Amino acid sequence: MTRAIIIGAPRSGSGKTSVTIGILRALARRGIKVRGAKSGPDYIDPGFHTAATGLSGVNLDSWAMSPDLLNALAGNATEDADFIFLESAMGLFDGIPAGQGRTGSAADLARLYHLPVLLVLDVSGQSTTAAAVAKGFATYDPDVRMAGIVLNRLGSERHRKLCSEAIEALGLPVVGAILRDPTLNLPERHLGLVQAGEYADLMTHLDRLADMVEKSLDLDAIMALAAPFSPSPGSFENALQPPGQRIALAEDAAFTFLYPHVAAHWRQAGAEIVPFSPLADEAPAQDCDVCWLPGGYPELHAGRLAAATNFRAVMARFAETKPIHGECGGFMVLGEALEDAAGETHAMLGLLGHSTSFAKRKMNLGYREARLRAACPLGPQGALIRGHEFHYAQMIATGNDEPLADLADGQGNPLGASGYRRGLVSGTFFHAIARSA
Known part of the structure; x- marks a missing residue:
């Protein structure tokens, strides 16, 4: 049975892509069959997911894809993977005003597939206030469950302690704490990250992210938070058909x-x-x-x-x-x-x-x-x-x-x-x- 979890954040730039890639690469190095997925329209991140795992990444877009196509793609993704880490685009609840479950947000996927969320919080410039943010996410939508928290861009051990104690007092486990390190940032250009295929030393960078994750996150706890993922049968009827042979x-x-x-x-x-x-x-x-x-x-x-x-x-x-x-x-x-x-x-x-x-x-x-x-x-x-x-x-x-x-x-x-x-x-x-x- 494939297990899956969504990696979300309050906004773009919180560090969820680096966390996702690091987790994928770290688990792949352990010999675990793991696949990355991405909510919404994004070409670039699935390329990094593929490079980190050796399994092709996939987009799951609740607005652009019919429910049948969404299920078909999600089902295909489970066929050769023990774990799927689904990275949110933008903030977890960010989409467009649309029909129920068709907003394009990662929260749609959390509701549809009953998947828990690993929330990445950039806590630079705050301490116990991070608990208020975490509580807001935990209570905003009862159908979207926050399963664990990763603290990102910490300044010190004291900073970690203040944030962690306040969040765990709410009953939310903190399963990762990452110190601020600008050298781990992925370079960007006008459409987002520089693409995976353009790196001369891509695997070196991916392994550095994996090393960071092994050091800073409790990977066994994160895998335990993942839930069984078994999408309903789907159909490729609404996929773009081949324009030629x-x-x-x-x-x-x-x-x-x-x-x-x-x-x-x-x-x-x-x-x-x-x-x-x-x-x-x-x-x-x-x-x-x-x-x-x-x-x-x-x-x-x-x-x-x-x-x-x-x-x-x-x-x-x-x-x-x-x-x-x-x-x-x-x-x-x-x-x-x-x-x-x-x-x-x-x-x-x-x-x-x-x-x-x-x-x-x-x-x-x-x-x-x-x-x-x-x-x-x-x-x-x-x-x-x-x-x-x-x-x-x-x-x-x-x-x-x-x-x-x-x-x-x-x-x-x-x-x-x-x-x-x-x-x-x-x-x-x-x-x-x-x-x-």
Whole structure:
């Protein structure tokens, strides 16, 4: 029987990602089959979970995924794991106003699967007040149970004693106490953490986090807090279906953001994913049925993409007879031009007429639901697709292409037309997660 626990916190930046990765790596080093999961839309943390454990990470998103798909993905995650540690996005209860159990918060998953919560508290700048925060979490929702507390960023042994005694007087066990150590922080950039695949010494850092966890947390107590995890039977009916039998997938430092569950389902459905690297001036194989340009960081590599002559020429030929779709960063590359952070403009593929800029950053963030105006690799005309936007680039020229979809926010408020299509080429800033149910 797989056991699971949610690792939550009052807010982003509390240290739950470092705690989660450290626990995963420490248990994997002990030979325990352990898997990481992440609530909400996040590509980056599952990559660290995978590196730490050797088992692929998974996203579980109660807003973007239908209950059946959520159960199917959760059930798959239990198949080869003894323990699952499910890391919350943002604060534990943070989501959007939506139907019961469909807010996108980790608390939805705690209620649905009756999972206990290990609460990570950043206690820097406070002492016994931490007990008031812990009590608030313990009593806020009777269906979300706080099972234990990890104190993070402690300044001293006295600091630990003050916090621990106040919290344990409430009947909440303190199962970890971590001293402040900035060297353990994971580096970040504009979309969050620097990705796992970009570390030259990734395993060294993961092992340092595991060493910290072994020293600072009672891992046996934490494993004892985990509860049996047996999701109801589910279905992949609302998963994104493979856009072709052989899918050419751009995959390198410029194109990195594809949800693990999307690629896994494509493979399970019998499709073959054929990766290629635009930064290495590679192009989609001509025997592929479709080309997918995922999100990533093309703004950091715009000069190399502009100079990739083979990539550019073959993509133009591919687009004459076969579909191409780009998401976010991929959408930017499909356009006429990309202005980087330094203000230098680089020619992109020109398969769509828009241009984008990263010189003046503006954050666009939130859940989205898109109704497709025309068939494309995301689905047939009229299909409703759920996902999100998270980017800092801005459109500086719109071109004359047809809109791809009508977009609404997570609460159904119309946002207008989104993305573009021309012939067999389509793209949007919107990242697809699943079909709406």
